[in-house]
Amino acid sequence: MEEISFRNDILPLKDKLFRLALRITLNRAEAEDIVQDTLIRVWNKRDEWQTLESVEAYCLTVTRNLAIDRSQRKEAQNMELTPETQELTDGVTPDRQMERDEQLHLIHRLVNELPEKQRTIFQLRDIEGKSYKEIAEIMGLTEEQVKVNLFRARQRIRLKYNEIDAYGL
Amino acid sequence: MRMDYKYIEQLIERYWDCETSAEEEQILRMFFSQTEIPAHLLRYKSLFAYQKSEQEIGLGSDFDKRILEEIERPTVKARRLTLQTRFMPLFKAAAVIALIFSVGGVMKHSLSDGNGAGVIYVHDQFERRSTDPQVAYEGDSVKSPLEKVTEQPPVVGRNHKQ
Numbered sequence: 001m002e003e004i005s006f007r008n009d010i011l012p013l014k015d016k017l018f019r020l021a022l023r024i025t026l027n028r029a030e031a032e033d034i035v036q037d038t039l040i041r042v043w044n045k046r047d048e049w050q051t052l053e054s055v056e057a058y059c060l061t062v063t064r065n066l067a068i069d070r071s072q073r074k075e076a077q078n079m080e081l082t083p084e085t086q087e088l089t090d091g092v093t094p095d096r097q098m099e100r101d102e103q104l105h106l107i108h109r110l111v112n113e114l115p116e117k118q119r120t121i122f123q124l125r126d127i128e129g130k131s132y133k134e135i136a137e138i139m140g141l142t143e144e145q146v147k148v149n150l151f152r153a154r155q156r157i158r159l160k161y162n163e164i165d166a167y168g169l
Numbered sequence: 170m171r172m173d174y175k176y177i178e179q180l181i182e183r184y185w186d187c188e189t190s191a192e193e194e195q196i197l198r199m200f201f202s203q204t205e206i207p208a209h210l211l212r213y214k215s216l217f218a219y220q221k222s223e224q225e226i227g228l229g230s231d232f233d234k235r236i237l238e239e240i241e242r243p244t245v246k247a248r249r250l251t252l253q254t255r256f257m258p259l260f261k262a263a264a265v266i267a268l269i270f271s272v273g274g275v276m277k278h279s280l281s282d283g284n285g286a287g288v289i290y291v292h293d294q295f296e297r298r299s300t301d302p303q304v305a306y307e308g309d310s311v312k313s314p315l316e317k318v319t320e321q322p323p324v325v326g327r328n329h330k331q
Binding site: 007011040128157158 | 185195213216232
């Protein structure tokens with residue numbers, strides 16, 4: 001196995017890790033914090049890099065666990081997903097282009113309304129283009145569980161599509 | 170052209186049922202990133218365009234700088250290790266000095282063995298004599314070393330010539 005370099009192999013994962021953390025926490029500042037935390041933890045484990053099957057999967061697992069931890073810690077003061085809070089989470093993720101595009105905005109909200117597991121799987125599959133096997137490894141699930149959760153996520157999006165078709169935006 | 174769209178429609182159907190491969194899903198994203206999309210498929214554009222646009226999100230280069238600075242810190246830890254290695258020359262010097270002393274001691278010992286043979290000889294003789302029962306039979310203790318000395322000169326003289 002080739003030598004793993006932090007600068008060339010691990011640091012470039014930052015965007016991917018950030019997107020996953022953002023998908024789970026729905027908060028940019030928090031997501032950035034999580035990525036930083038992840039990279040430092042991974043750096044401190046540099047003696048074990050060679051024993052890992054995939055450093056990327058390992059990093060994504062650490063990021064997800066940190067993001068879930070933080071989300072759960074926030075759960076205490078958390079509110080349920082009501083129409084108001086859905087608006088709130090959207091507002092926290094500033095993407096200028098998206099705000100201009102009503103349709104994209106709608107999809108964004110739709111995806112972020114999904115339960116964490118489905119949301120994470122959607123992120124890893126439909127945005128990062130990962131295989132079911134990789135996702136299963138990252139999330140500690142079986143491939144079947146990954147597929148079931150992805151199926152639910154896509155069906156929910158499809159259902160919304162049909163609703164939009166029937167009633168308009 | 171129509172055939173192409175049939176393929177895309179099929180892909181979308183299979184996409185909902187999670188039967189598409191990662192490559193096929195990539196084809197869908199590529200297809201919907203085009204500017205010209207037939208009207209009946211336009212409703213799906215936002216989903217796949219969203220997937221593609223989300224791939225662009227990332228962190229700035231100032232983040233790299235911050236992380237690398239943070240990473241530098243453990244090298245302070247590493248420096249603590251080099252501090253130990255930095256003492257190595259000192260340890261080596263101490264070892265060399267110890268070696269010089271011990272070798273020097275041996276040298277001095279062997280040199281004094283050669284030069285001061287008389288002294289050591291007398292000392293040895295004295296010691297041996299002190300435990301030798303023969304001493305009891307000898308006469309005056311003051312006389313005997315004198316007798317010895319008179320016996321010795323030839324030996325000492327020979328040593329000095331050498």
